[in-house]
Amino acid sequence: MPLPKNEYVSNVWKDGIFANKVVFCTGGAGTICSAQVRALVHLGADACIIGRNAEKTERMAADIATARPGARVLGLGDVDVRKPESLQSAADRCVKELGGIDFVIAGAAGNFLASMAQLSTNAFKSVMDIDVLGSYNTVKATMPYLLESAVKHRTDGKTPPANGTGGRIIFVSATIHYTGAPLQTHVSVAKAGVDALAHAVCIEQGPRGITSNVIAPGPIGSTEGMQRLSRAGSTATQGKGLPSGRWGTVKEIADATVFLFSDAGNYVNGEILVVDGGAWHMPSTGPGQEFQYPDFLLSDAAVTGVKGGKKAKL
Numbered sequence: 001m002p003l004p005k006n007e008y009v010s011n012v013w014k015d016g017i018f019a020n021k022v023v024f025c026t027g028g029a030g031t032i033c034s035a036q037v038r039a040l041v042h043l044g045a046d047a048c049i050i051g052r053n054a055e056k057t058e059r060m061a062a063d064i065a066t067a068r069p070g071a072r073v074l075g076l077g078d079v080d081v082r083k084p085e086s087l088q089s090a091a092d093r094c095v096k097e098l099g100g101i102d103f104v105i106a107g108a109a110g111n112f113l114a115s116m117a118q119l120s121t122n123a124f125k126s127v128m129d130i131d132v133l134g135s136y137n138t139v140k141a142t143m144p145y146l147l148e149s150a151v152k153h154r155t156d157g158k159t160p161p162a163n164g165t166g167g168r169i170i171f172v173s174a175t176i177h178y179t180g181a182p183l184q185t186h187v188s189v190a191k192a193g194v195d196a197l198a199h200a201v202c203i204e205q206g207p208r209g210i211t212s213n214v215i216a217p218g219p220i221g222s223t224e225g226m227q228r229l230s231r232a233g234s235t236a237t238q239g240k241g242l243p244s245g246r247w248g249t250v251k252e253i254a255d256a257t258v259f260l261f262s263d264a265g266n267y268v269n270g271e272i273l274v275v276d277g278g279a280w281h282m283p284s285t286g287p288g289q290e291f292q293y294p295d296f297l298l299s300d301a302a303v304t305g306v307k308g309g310k311k312a313k314l
C-alpha cells in the first residue's frame with residue numbers, strides 16, 4: 001500500500017540525491033528496514049531487499065516501489081543471512097539486475113524476551129547467528145561491490161560529489177547493551193558484537209573509502225520489535241517517562257539513514273547514531289520493564305503477552 005511521504009521520510013532532503021544508486025538491505029521486509037529503504041527509494045535509489053519469508057519480502061518490495069514512479073525494487077525471499085552462499089547469490093543477483101551496490105543496510109535481527117532460565121544454548125546461538133554472523137556474512141557478500149562504489153564516489157569533503165555518494169554500510173543495532181537489560185542476554189551480547197563489527201569495518205575498509213556506521217534505534221512504535229518487547233497497550237501511554245515522552249517513529253530512523261548515506265554524512269565513520277529520544281539514559285523506563293525486576297526473574301517463568309513467545313515442544 002503506498003504510504004504518505006510524511007510517514008517514512010521528512011521534507012528536508014532533496015529529491016534525487018540517491019538517483020542511480022542501489023541499496024541492498026537484509027531484513028528489508030521488516031517495519032524499520034522497509035521504512036529506511038522506502039526513504040532511499042523515494043529520494044532516487046533502486047533497492048534489493050532480502051528476507052526469509054518469500055511472500056512477505058516480495059510483497060514489501062512491490063509496496064516500497066510505490067514510493068517513486070519508475071523505482072526498481074527487488075524482493076528476494078528464501079534468503080537466510082545465516083547462510084553465506086544464499087546471501088552471496090542474492091548480492092550477485094542484485095548487481096546483475098540493478099547494476100551495483102552503493103549502500104548496504106544490515107538489518108536482519110532476531111529478538112524475543114527470555115530469562116537465562118528460559119534461554120537454551122540453541123536459542124542464544126540463533127540470535128548470535130542471525131545478528132552477528134548474519135551481519136558478517138552481509139559484509140563478506142557485499143564488500144567487493146561496496147568497494148567498487150567507494151572508488152567511484154570518493155569525496156574530499158569540499159567539492160560536492162558530481163555523482164553522489166556510495167560505498168557505505170549501516171548496521172541496525174540497539175541500545176540495551178549499554179546498560180544491560182533483563183530478559184535480553186542473547187540480544188545484548190549479539191548487538192555488542194554487531195557494534196564491534198561495524199567499527200572493524202570502518203577501521204579496515206575506511207582507507208578504501210568505505211564508511212561503516214551503526215544506527216541504534218530505541219523504542220519505535222508500530223514495529224515487530226516492540227510487539228516482541230513490550231506489552232504496553234495504548235499509544236497514549238507508550239513512551240511516557242522517556243526523555244522525549246513518546247516512542248519514536250520509523251520515519252525518524254529513516255531520516256538518520258538518509259543523513260549517513262548522504263553528502264551530509266561523509267566524514268561520519270565508525271560511529272553509533274542513537275535514535276531513541278534519550279531512552280537509554282533512563283533504562284528503567286524502557287521496554288520490558290513491565291516484567292517486574294527482580295521478582296519476575298526469581299520466578300523463572302516464561303514471558304507471556306508479547307509476540308515471539310517460546311513455543312511448547314510438541
Ligand code: COA
Pocket residue numbers: 109110111112113114118119120121122123124126127130224225228308309310311
Ligand atoms: N523464549 C525462549 N526461547 C525461544 C523463544 C522464546 N520466546 N523463541 C524461540 N526460542 C528458541 C527455540 O525454542 C529454539 O531453541 P531450542 O531448539 O533449544 O528449543 C531456538 O530459540 C531457535 O528457535 P527457532 O524458532 O527454531 O529458530 P528460528 O531460526 O526459526 O527463529 C528466532 C529465530 C528465534 C530469533 C525468531 O524469534 C525469529 O525468527 N525472529 C525474527 C524476527 C524478529 O525477531 N524480529 C524482531 C527484530 S527486533
